[in-house]
Structures are given as structure tokens and as C-alpha cells.
Amino acid sequence: MSRWILPLILLATLIVAVEIYSFQAFKTISKSKFVRYGFLAVSIAVYLYFFATMLSYSRSTGQTPKGQLTFGLLLTVLLPKLVIIFVMLGEDVYRLAVKGISAISSTETKSIPGRRKFVSQIALVLAAIPFTSFIYGIIQGKYNYKVLKYQLSFKDLPDAFDGFTITQISDIHSGSFTNKKKIQYGVDLINQQNSDLLLFTGDIINNKADEMDNWINIFAQLKAKDGKFSILGNHDYGDYMSWESREAKEENFQAVKDIHKKIGFDLLLDEHRYLEKGSEKIALLGVENWGRGFNQKGDLKKASKHVRKEDFKILMTHDPSHWEYMVKEDDFNYQLTLSGHTHGLQLGIEIPGLIKWSPSKYVYKQWAGLYEEFGRYVNVNRGFGYHAFPGRIGIWPEITVIELKKA
Helix, strand or coil: CHHHHHHHHHHHHHHHHHHHHHHHHHHHHCCCHHHHHHHHHHHHHHHHHHHHHHHCCCCCCCCCHHHHHHHHHHHHHHHHHHHHHHHHHHHHHHHHHHHHHHHHCCCCCCCCCCCCHHHHHHHHHHHHHHHHHHHHHHHCHHHCCEEEEEEEEECCCCHHHCCCEEEEECCCCHHHCCCHHHHHHHHHHHHHCCCCEEEECCCCCCCCHHHHHHHHHHHCCCCCCCCEEECCCHHHHCCCCCCCCHHHHHHHHHHHHHHHHHCCCEECCCEEEEEEECCEEEEEEECCCECCCCCECCCHHHHCCCCCCCCCEEEECCCHHHHHHHHCCCCCCCCEEEECCCHHHHECEEECCCEEECHHHHCCCCCCEEEEECCEEEEECCCCCCCCCCCCECCCCEEEEEEEEEC
């Protein structure tokens, strides 16, 4: 707990400054004490809830839905007020400039006006945009599942696999779930795609294997005609919490791997499988997590052992940085790579054909959707679940369907 004291003190100082400044906007537009102090009381309640949760946080328990909700509420009440401050600060700069000109000018200038009501109104209207977005994202956005479909053509695709369909899901993060009805809806939507192959590209839990206990029966319903295959993600190794012993961590890791069997997935750990149709086949490869700045256990050469260079290959690797730094220029030619991990930061703006933006783009070159370089593709799935922030704003949970075509 002691390591949180200084950051919490700094955060508390920031919050006090933000509240004092933004309160001026409410004070300007409303003379009702109920309105003014009502907003303040709600904010204080959220802050107290957050600080109480953080002071009781322990790495031995890991991240919980309660902790995520606390963080989500903090962002919901704090970030819109930063918008208010930005607008009002602009007015204050203007007022100071007028005052400065008045001080050095020999001519008489008008008196400097006080805080103008319409500026406060503009600030509050602009702040309402992120506020309502966060509320929607927490309540409904995280369940706003989108099915994204792509058709990819390859000259070296075996004829028998022309029209072969793949559904990809990623980043389940079952430790964040709270609503079985919504998750069941998402699983039903996956099955409705009726794809030949179902692939899961890692992060089935947040930290502990038992986070999946209440969801086994739902995810065991997933089906695909030609099989279900999976890999591990960075969260599946238990590296983001403290364990009472090394043995306890290893037991948890084994339990995480066993989850895949329980829901009917063939977990690939630096391995490959051949998918056959008649006399033709394609290679499906899956590596353990490899990420820049993360656990780099994935062994691409081991997974590719006994796979021929001329084979058509589909590679599952959790972190797209693996494709960027190790895969896309590999002479062995991995035609199609499927990744996840980024979640698109669960926050951004996407309008097809117009704009695609998220802060995630400043961390990952390939952060959401389909990318092509050197005639090779990677699809970065935005994730089925959510993590840290208990919602999604603009970057919706994704079910990817890819149809392979013979060029």
C-alpha cells in the first residue's frame, strides 16, 4: 500500500485544483445551491470511493470488477472537468492579456469583465460530451459487439480452401465480466457466423484461472465445423499480481492452460496443426506471448518446425508488435497473422472511410483492424472483453470473420 501513497497525494492535489476551478463554471451559470453543491457532492463521493479502494488494493488479489468500476467512475467525473478547465483557462488568458494591455496603455480601456456566463455554458456543453460517452461506454458500450468481415485473396491458397471462413476472437478477460446475459449474447453472435474455423488469440483471464469459473459453460458453447484453436496472451501468465509462492503461480498457469481444454479449444504453445481438405492442407501456427516490452516467450522457429516454406500459413500471436518486429519480413512467409492485445485502448473514434483514431496508435503501429505489408496481412482484433477501464467508447468489442479466397 505504501507505494501508492505519493501518487495518491499528487492525484488528490490535482483533484482539488480541478474541482475549485470547474466549480466556478457551475457557480456562473446556476444560482441554485442544490445544483452547485449537488454536482460537487457526487464528485466527492466518487473520489472517496476511489481512494478507499486504492488504499485497500493488494497485488495478491489482482484486478477486480470493483476496482475497474472505481477507476471508470473516477475518469467519468474527472476528465470532463479537465475540458471545462481548458475552456475557462482560455478565457482567463484573454482577461489577463486585456489587463496587461490596460496597464501599459496610455489610453483608457474598458474594465475587465468577470467570468462570462456564455463561456461557462460552452465549457459545460463540451464537457457533457465525454461525460455522456463514459456513462454509455460503461453501461452499454462494452457489450456493443461488432462483426467485422474481410475477404482476403491469396495466389498460393490451396484450391480446396477457396471460400474457407475464419472467426477470430481475442482478449476475453473473463475476470472483468459481470453480466452473463450480455456475454451469452456475444457468444451466440460468434456462433451465428457459422465459420469453418474459430481462433482465439489470447488473454482469457486478467490474472487468475478461477476468474473463468463462472463462464466455462457459456464459452464451451462456442463451435466451428473444422475446429477451435487458441493461444496465450500476456495476462495468462499471472505476471501482473503477487503470488504467495512460485509454486502457486505455476499451478495457476497450468490451470489457465486447462481452461482451454474445458471450453473445447486446442491450445497451441509454439506448435502447429495442419488443416486438411482432401489432398490439400494449410498450416495453423500458434506461439506463446511475444511482445515488445512484455513477456517474450513465443518461439516462432519452434512453432514452424516441420512446416514447409511453401505451405500456406496462418499464424496466431497475441501481440501485434511480434508481427511488426519479427514476422512481417520473415522469408518463411507467414501469409496471414492474427493478433489482439491492444483493445484499441477501448477508446477512440472510428468512422469508416473518414477517421480512425485512438491513443493506442501512438504505442502500436498496428493497433486495430487489418494491415498489409510485403503482401502479408495481420489482423489486430479489438477484443471481445475489456480490461482496466470497465467500458468501451468508440472502439467496440469485435468479432472478426475472414474469408479466404483463391486469387
